[in-house]
Amino acid sequence: xxxxxxxxxxxxxxxxxxxxxxxxxxxxxRSVSWYQQTPGQGLQFLxxxxxxxxxxxxxxxxxxSGRQFSNSRSEMNVSTLELGDSALYLCAxxxxxxxxGELFFGEGSRxxxx
Amino acid sequence: DAKxxxxxxxxxxxxxxxxxxxxxxxxxxNEYVYWYRQIHSQGPQYIIHGLKNNETNxxxxxxxxxxxxxxxxxxxxxxxxxxxxxxxxVRERAGTASKLTFGTGTRLQVTL
Numbered sequence: 756x757x758x759x760x761x762x763x764x765x766x767x768x769x770x771x772x773x774x775x776x777x778x779x780x781x782x783x784x785r786s787v788s789w790y791q792q793t794p795g796q797g798l799q800f801l802x803x804x805x806x807x808x809x810x811x812x813x814x815x816x817x818x819x820s821g822r823q824f825s826n827s828r829s830e831m832n833v834s835t836l837e838l839g840d841s842a843l844y845l846c847a848x849x850x851x852x853x854x855x856g857e858l859f860f861g862e863g864s865r866x867x868x869x
Numbered sequence: 870d871a872k873x874x875x876x877x878x879x880x881x882x883x884x885x886x887x888x889x890x891x892x893x894x895x896x897x898x899n900e901y902v903y904w905y906r907q908i909h910s911q912g913p914q915y916i917i918h919g920l921k922n923n924e925t926n927x928x929x930x931x932x933x934x935x936x937x938x939x940x941x942x943x944x945x946x947x948x949x950x951x952x953x954x955x956x957x958x959v960r961e962r963a964g965t966a967s968k969l970t971f972g973t974g975t976r977l978q979v980t981l
Contacts, residue, residue, distance in 0.1 A: 799971070845912050855960070
């Protein structure tokens with residue numbers, strides 16, 4: 756079966772712009788979680804969605820937001836981009852809520868902010 | 870946040886067992902230990918998880934100490950393709966919500 760699909764894979768933005776990243780989970784998976792990976796901070800949890808509801812949120816400013824649609828696809832948005840937002844953004848899907856069991860990660864969206 | 874501590878790097882000869890330790894001394898009674906690995910430029914890959922009993926699957930074995938303050942991931946016969954960063958994670962729960970806190974991981978280098 757198809758894996759987790761993230762689009763776009765690469766993108767370049769400038770400071771002050773906003774960006775929207777998309778994640779299509781594995782068919783049948785209802786939970787999507789998002790992570791930011793940088794060389795300095797490692798992998799950090801952003802938020803988790805299940806059945807269109809945000810279940811938990813990591814320690815990120817309000818510029819980072821997300822949503823989940825009825826087909827379980829998810830988007831995350833970062834507004835007023837800063838240089839420090841340059842990172843690999845990963846999403847993961849799983850069958851049930853609360854990040855239980857195995858998470859299946861996508862290949863990530865690499866964002867560069869100039 | 871529940872924290873895990875791992876050595877930053879380890880080497881292992883191909884064909885030998887790789888034993889990757891993890892300390893999670895603040896773990897709570899209902900929190901699971903997960904292991905993931907990340908091969909360069911790819912998304913993390915699930916390996917195994919456990920609560921208190923030792924676990925084994927086709928990829929690895931997970932040994933959790935009786936007090937649950939530490940665990941060891943064992944790759945029984947390491948190959949070059951096992952070269953990756955290995956993350957030991959505690960799944961924290963607060964009501965119906967959870968989050969995974971990734972540490973800095975152990976960079977495992979498998980050599981000939």
